Amino acid sequence: SKPVVAIVGRPNVGKSTLFNALAGEMISIVKDTPGITRDRIYADVNWLDKDFTLIDTGGIEPDSKDVILSQMRDQAQIAIDTADVILFITDVKQGLVDSDSKVADMLRRSKKPVVLVVNKVDNFDKFMPDVYEFYNLGIGDPVPISAASRLGLGDMLDVVTEYF
Numbered sequence: 001s002k003p004v005v006a007i008v009g010r011p012n013v014g015k016s017t018l019f020n021a022l023a024g025e026m027i028s029i030v031k032d033t034p035g036i037t038r039d040r041i042y043a044d045v046n047w048l049d050k051d052f053t054l055i056d057t058g059g060i061e062p063d064s065k066d067v068i069l070s071q072m073r074d075q076a077q078i079a080i081d082t083a084d085v086i087l088f089i090t091d092v093k094q095g096l097v098d099s100d101s102k103v104a105d106m107l108r109r110s111k112k113p114v115v116l117v118v119n120k121v122d123n124f125d126k127f128m129p130d131v132y133e134f135y136n137l138g139i140g141d142p143v144p145i146s147a148a149s150r151l152g153l154g155d156m157l158d159v160v161t162e163y164f
């Protein structure tokens with residue numbers, strides 16, 4: 001069967017926007033209300049000669065006691081367990097936050113290959129300096145993208161598909 005790639009990260013970093021850009025259709029709801037949307041969504045994606053299954057997740061709020069947010073975290077954990085490669089999405093506009101470090105810890109425990117993606121880099125010249133702080137996560141080289149403007153997606157897919 002095809003390799004599975006899971007998109008994980010905090011809510012609102014742009015996971016569903018990226019999923020839709022890669023799936024080529026508006027499948028996943030952007031700016032969704034937690035719990036309203038299906039919490040895992042699948043798409044078949046092709047990049048050059050490689051096919052894989054992409055999974056969108058609702059998001060991970062590491063410390064939340066909220067029932068819906070903890071269910072989203074459990075669903076994300078299932079996606080992580082299912083995945084061959086994890087796309088860990090962060091947000092350059094918010095910068096590196098404590099929750100990102102906690103998600104990074106979860107991902108390290110999974111022992112799966114992780115591609116660290118910094119989204120919302122809508123202008124590479126302007127925002128690249130802000131991308132470098134994500135090296136502090138200690139989870140690899142940050143890959144800058146703008147899911148909304150579809151910038152950097154090819155380079156990101158090259159990194160992902162190297163793991164298959």
Ligand code: GDP
Nearest residue numbers: 011012013014015016017030031120146147148
């Ligand atoms: P999710 O909760 O991680 O699935 O995030 P969404 O895909 O729902 O996006 C959350 C918000 O970020 C929405 O308002 C998106 O339009 C916005 N967003 C997503 N990608 C980008 C991007 O590349 N640049 C900017 N500026 N905004 C983005």
Ligand code: MG
Nearest residue numbers: 015016029058
């Ligand atoms: Mg989403």
